Amino acid sequence: MTGFFTALRGSAYVYPIVLSMHMIGLAFFGGMVLMTDMRLLGLTMRKRSVAEVVDLFRIPKRWGLLLIVTCGILLAGSKAEEYYYNAFFRTKLILLGAVLVHELVFRRGVYANPAALDRTPTVPASAKLAAALSLLLWTSIACCGRGIGYIEPPLDKIHAEIHLVQDAALAALRGPNLLKGEDH
């Protein structure tokens, strides 16, 4: 596994190619998310029922997500340590966690059961809230994703600091023994 990710990292072109595919997945998934949520907000395709629109975009959305997640794991795995120290990457992970919570909260009531949303004359406030939060979360995730590229954590410096701490800890542990050794 590590060897695979090291190979990914070592190749000059594989990384940008996987990143491009990540962006293509983003285009597809993002487009579908935007349309679904905008329909819930009553801003697009109003001549069609909410159920029709949500159902239309559901499967393409999943394919897009599959492509993004696959490429995303490859990208993260190939630069695992840089990303671990990257503030935008950490924020992105937290936001992805928030997306999971969003899914748990709203899935049953909104996205999985859109027919119910057509029974009332206007889309219920909870569905609109779900849509607004979803748009906010996904847009922030995309922007954080872009932000990752702006930060290059100084790994050499971080490693040097880790070694200093490790050496100090080892010295503290062994120190007295070493001194004893020297005495005799």
Add this chain to the structure above:
Amino acid sequence: MFVLLLLQNAIADVLNSSEWVFPITECFHITAFAWSIGLIALVDFRLLGVGMKRETTPQIAKAVAPWTLLGLAVVLLSGPVLFLSDPRMYLYNPSFRFKIGALLIAIVFNYTIHRKVALSDSASAGVRVLVGVVSLALWISVVFGGLFIAFA
């Protein structure tokens, strides 16, 4: 020519005066390209006969057309802002040149052949598949070209 050069530097100076102008414009660019290319790809997949069988291609194409246009408008407004922050770098960047070429072809294709076939009820299966594949290939080239600007 000299005036143009001065003007271009002045614009770049404004755009580079805050470190936030470029990334924020980029966020708009990314969100809008997701929107427009995602929706064009949706029509392409329907042309290819992949999924969404309950709706016809013209139905889908008509429903998403205004939103594709809006997305493209934001992309085409934010793109030049990014470009003007460092025009010389972009002009000499082979990926950028490739991207702009592919983008021009893709836009023309999208609003001529692609639209005609997507809105037609009588296009043959072969033509539909061909147009869907060409459209996907063009837009994927644009995304690749855009991303490789930073790597080439």
